[in-house]
Amino acid sequence: MPSLQRKFEGRALRSLILTTLVWGGALLASVPLVSVLYMLITRGGARLNLEVFTELPPTGFEMGGGFGNAMAGTFVMVGIAAAIAVPVGIMAAIFLAELGPDSKLANAARFAAKMLTGLPSILAGVFAYALVVMTTGTYSAPAGGVALAVLMLPIVVLTAEESMRMVPKIMKDAAYGMGCTRSQVIWKIVLPTGMPAILTGVMLAVARAAGETAPLLFTALFSNYWIYHQGSLEVMNPTASLAVLIYNFSGMPFDNQLELAWAASLVLVMIVLVVNIISRIFGKPKY
Amino acid sequence: MNKPFVVPVNPDSACQPPSAKDFLVDRTFRALARIGVVLVLALVFALVFEVGRKALPGMEKHGFDVLLGTVWDVNQGKYGILPAIWGTLYSALIALLIAGFFGVSMAIFLTQDFLPPKLAAIFRTIVELLAAIPSVVYGLWGIYVVIPAIRPLTTWLNSELGWVPFFGTSLSGPGLLPAALVLAIMILPTIAAVSQDALTGVPMKTKQAAYGMGTTHWEAILKVMVPSAATGIFGSLVLGLGRALGETMALAMLVGNANNISLSLFAPANTLAALLALNFPEAGPNEIEVLMYAALVLMLITLIVNVFGSLIMMYAQRGNK
Numbered sequence: 309m310p311s312l313q314r315k316f317e318g319r320a321l322r323s324l325i326l327t328t329l330v331w332g333g334a335l336l337a338s339v340p341l342v343s344v345l346y347m348l349i350t351r352g353g354a355r356l357n358l359e360v361f362t363e364l365p366p367t368g369f370e371m372g373g374g375f376g377n378a379m380a381g382t383f384v385m386v387g388i389a390a391a392i393a394v395p396v397g398i399m400a401a402i403f404l405a406e407l408g409p410d411s412k413l414a415n416a417a418r419f420a421a422k423m424l425t426g427l428p429s430i431l432a433g434v435f436a437y438a439l440v441v442m443t444t445g446t447y448s449a450p451a452g453g454v455a456l457a458v459l460m461l462p463i464v465v466l467t468a469e470e471s472m473r474m475v476p477k478i479m480k481d482a483a484y485g486m487g488c489t490r491s492q493v494i495w496k497i498v499l500p501t502g503m504p505a506i507l508t509g510v511m512l513a514v515a516r517a518a519g520e521t522a523p524l525l526f527t528a529l530f531s532n533y534w535i536y537h538q539g540s541l542e543v544m545n546p547t548a549s550l551a552v553l554i555y556n557f558s559g560m561p562f563d564n565q566l567e568l569a570w571a572a573s574l575v576l577v578m579i580v581l582v583v584n585i586i587s588r589i590f591g592k593p594k595y
Numbered sequence: 596m597n598k599p600f601v602v603p604v605n606p607d608s609a610c611q612p613p614s615a616k617d618f619l620v621d622r623t624f625r626a627l628a629r630i631g632v633v634l635v636l637a638l639v640f641a642l643v644f645e646v647g648r649k650a651l652p653g654m655e656k657h658g659f660d661v662l663l664g665t666v667w668d669v670n671q672g673k674y675g676i677l678p679a680i681w682g683t684l685y686s687a688l689i690a691l692l693i694a695g696f697f698g699v700s701m702a703i704f705l706t707q708d709f710l711p712p713k714l715a716a717i718f719r720t721i722v723e724l725l726a727a728i729p730s731v732v733y734g735l736w737g738i739y740v741v742i743p744a745i746r747p748l749t750t751w752l753n754s755e756l757g758w759v760p761f762f763g764t765s766l767s768g769p770g771l772l773p774a775a776l777v778l779a780i781m782i783l784p785t786i787a788a789v790s791q792d793a794l795t796g797v798p799m800k801t802k803q804a805a806y807g808m809g810t811t812h813w814e815a816i817l818k819v820m821v822p823s824a825a826t827g828i829f830g831s832l833v834l835g836l837g838r839a840l841g842e843t844m845a846l847a848m849l850v851g852n853a854n855n856i857s858l859s860l861f862a863p864a865n866t867l868a869a870l871l872a873l874n875f876p877e878a879g880p881n882e883i884e885v886l887m888y889a890a891l892v893l894m895l896i897t898l899i900v901n902v903f904g905s906l907i908m909m910y911a912q913r914g915n916k
Contacts, residue, residue, distance in 0.1 A: 326813045327709065334718060344733070344736050347739070347740060400631035400632045400634065403628040403632045404632065407625055407628055417635045423639060424639065426834070427841070427894075428893060430843040430890075431646070431897075434646055435641075435646060439641070461638065462635075489617050491624040522843035522844055526875040555731050555847075558734065558735045573731075573732045573735055576732065580727050581727060
């Protein structure tokens with residue numbers, strides 16, 4: 309009769325050590341997020357007031373100021389990017405999910421979209437520079453918008469395709485059974501049912517675009533003035549953005565600019581996190 | 596006309612064949628969707644074509660001198676990107692080592708029953724939020740938090756172990772190590788998320804079989820679960836590497852932008868993406884040609900790594916089915 313008494317074995321000890329190690333690793337991996345948020349709230353929050361949203365960026369030793377024009381610029385450029393990437397992306401996703409999911413064209417496009425998600429963001433900037441800035445001869449908001457659109461497009465395509473595939477087949481079959489054309493099925497069944505998830509994808513793409521700096525550095529450049537100037541939207545001029553403002557001010561030797569960089573970071577992270585969280589809450593599929 | 600199956604419809608019936616208008620709308624809409632797909636494909640070709648076309652004069656003029664040169668001096672007309680290529684690969688590899696360790700442990704931690712599901716969801720959200728923070732904010736945080744935090748350690752390592760090539764110089768501010776650390780934080784979410792998918796893809800039965808053989812929790816993980824998910828985990832590392840190679844802002848702000856090739860972790864270095872970010876805004880036409888060339892090199896490196904990573908993931912997903 310073998311002894312049934314439990315002995316303490318080396319392997320149990322090894323399990324214990326490894327468990328401690330992964331706990332430690334997980335906690336250590338959470339430190340950066342906590343630290344970033346702490347710095348943003350203490351250093352950025354200290355400077356945050358109404359003035360920073362309405363004033364123009366300060367120059368040199370000037371005190372005060374804000375980043376109102378940069379926020380406006382970010383909204384305009386993300387808007388341009390969304391206006392390009394969302395319609396094209398959703399149309400492409402409709403084809404990938406509904407019209408020809410297994411066609412050669414669809415497979416190629418899916419692979420292309422996956423490759424685009426891995427595209428370094430600076431290369432989107434280089435592309436927009438070659439395509440728009442070199443053609444029009446000026447740094448401008450549309451150039452920045454095109455660069456951001458390149459980064460948004462694959463996110464919109466892939467998430468929208470995924471959400472349309474989640475729509476139950478029975479619902480579509482019921483519609484076909486009633487004699488709907490394929491477009492009617494897409495408009496009346498697939499898009500409305502998949503809409504929350506599609507919007508989540510769009511919001512995530514917007515959040516990513518809002519935080520991008522590299523593609524804007526040499527497409528939109530920066531500006532110390534409002535994009536809305538003397539009654540007209542001057543989009544064909546260099547345009548400020550929050551992200552580029554943070555980058556420019558981070559290296560300056562002036563405390564005032566540095567404080568503004570932290571405050572702008574706080575605002576940017578708040579925008580990005582709020583969009584992220586909203587899309588998580590409302591984007592849960594209801595079926 | 597012979598259409599045996601077409602039955603004349605009673606005009607009062609609710610069921611009607613598509614009208615001419617329905618038919619037209621349907622065709623137009625489908626054509627538009629097809630155009631959308633073609634545009635996605637065209638974008639990829641346009642990217643390669645446009646950058647390639649603008650890089651061509653630079654390639655003809657300088658040839659391989661750019662790839663092998665070590666000096667970047669606009670006034671002398673010397674453009675060498677070898678240090679930048681070295682810095683790109685070196686920083687990405689160090690970041691991958693760190694993020695690979697933490698990312699895979701995180702994935703194991705979150706999928707292998709260490710936590711009640713609610714707590715695991717919180718940790719998962721933390722990791723996902725790490726990915727949401729813009730890279731320029733990480734750069735700012737790196738300058739004012741990471742560099743001061745690691746400086747005492749690096750000074751000590753340099754003075755005590757200065758003969759080891761990795762610790763050969765002191766950290767005077769920006770340098771490779773802080774850049775690689777921040778880079779590691781930025782690619783951690785990718786690695787953790789993709790590895791988690793790989794681990795949750797392993798069938799429940801596999802693990803139960805391992806427990807049935809009398810393994811401990813960790814023996815089941817290390818000898819059964821991780822090997823079963825190995826392809827997917829490897830794919831996550833390659834995709835993480837792809838992201839690290841192309842990341843720009845955190846590196847442009849933290850790496851120091853010095854054109855030297857050194858093994859030392861504390862020496863300032865340069866990367867291709869940082870080189871583009873810093874030199875593009877003020878470049879003249881001659882420099883633009885070379886920068887386009889450098890952009891093409893960066894595109895090629897990331898493309899190879901990403902295609903490789905995607906192929907591994909496709910292979911891994913096929914294995915799961």
